[in-house]
């Protein structure tokens with residue numbers, strides 16, 4: 541039986557460990573926290589996952605919270621106008637639902653299941669010297685330790701890393717008591733509120749330790765008015781500041797947030813990190829090799845909500861590469877090929893789209909986002925790009941591609957009934973929502 545060590549019990553590490561375990565590998569999982577420490581600790585993410593990523597969990601039958609978690613049917617985009625109202629406001633419909641399950645719930649639950657199924661769980665914060673020792677006793681060492689210190693083993697790939705500093709300051713609050721958006725009261729959706737020059741407010745439903753909740757997530761342009769959470773230590777001050785900024789920049793979201801309260805004592809998170817792509821193979825002092833997984837090798841800003849999706853896709857891709865490799869040695873060539881398969885299918889399109897969304901949008905992107913208010917197919921396609929970011933390549937980056945696409949949709953919509961939108965699939969920029 542082949543022996544594999546997985547370091548890090550997050551989305552990618554646990555998904556891989558559980559998948560390998562099911563396939564009969566002898567898996568050791570090293571986590572720097574116990575399940576209870578994770579469950580009662582601080583929130584870590586907003587972790588909204590779309591259809592493809594959720595399907596990978598379903599394939600392994602580890603989608604334990606699917607029935608309880610809110611089913612997210614749409615992605616809405618609102619752009620703040622100069623008058624404090626909304627210059628753009630629409631909702632795109634997802635082909636398959638998305639879900640956010642608090643990582644405290646999911647990772648703690650998966651850790652317990654891994655141990656119950658006989659997996660060897662080691663609670664220990666692994667160091668490079670630990671890995672140096674273990675690399676000799678395992679057939680393969682996978683480092684899935686997120687953005688922790690072990691990333692120092694993996695060289696930054698300068699050609700693939702566009703930024704060398706954080707592009708947003710992040711501030712998350714999990715709350716109970718948020719009202720629905722009045723224009724679509726029965727539709728669960730991720731709401732992306734873009735405030736030009738200031739940042740973005742994302743609002744989405746989640747399943748947390750105390751049941752259904754909503755997340756308020758500010759992404760602030762560094763040095764701007766939303767980049768204000770660094771010194772805030774008290775959770776209630778963090779929430780008060782979140783709401784104050786909502787009232788100032790996104791009053792339509794504030795209107796439904798006047799009665800919210802934090803879900804628990806650890807329901808807030810603030811921080812920032814620089815997006816980075818690293819080389820996938822780490823070389824240990826003793827000469828052993830380790831393979832980096834998910835955020836260790838490709839860490840994007842959460843502005844596009846892709847990291848957990850990518851972690852799931854990376855874990856699924858690596859699992860299939862490991863299975864296909866049979867009994868052959870997991871050498872450097874295999875490690876590079878395994879990463880390349882993930883990078884070219886998922887990592888690269890996500891990185892390209894995320895980096896584009898961090899910049900000032902060019903005119904053709906503004907046109908696309910604006911036109912989606914009148915053209916439901918454009919809104920729907922944009923929303924489904926969160927599931928399959930490779931699709932943006934066909935119409936989003938190049939001004940001519942965008943113009944061609946809009947002309948095509950406009951022509952095919954010309955024959956459709958112009959008034960109303962019985963499906964509620966999109967509402968126009970001028971709608972009085």
Ligand SMILES: Cc1cc2nc3c(=O)[nH]c(=O)nc-3n(C[C@H](O)[C@H](O)[C@H](O)COP(=O)(O)OP(=O)(O)OC[C@H]3O[C@@H](n4cnc5c(N)ncnc54)[C@H](O)[C@@H]3O)c2cc1C
Nearest residue numbers: 548550552572585587588666686688834835846847848849
């Ligand atoms: C504010 C915010 C919002 C986000 N929102 C979304 C979203 O809506 N959708 C989405 O898809 N993604 C989102 N992400 C990104 C997503 O959370 C991450 O990309 C994803 O969790 C990465 O998974 P991973 O398995 O690579 O690493 P992680 O989930 O970070 O897991 C790594 C694990 O390894 C452990 N560890 C670290 N060092 C060691 C060590 N030395 N030894 C042992 N264990 C170690 C850590 O404690 C952790 O448990 C968001 C991120 C942030 C910060």
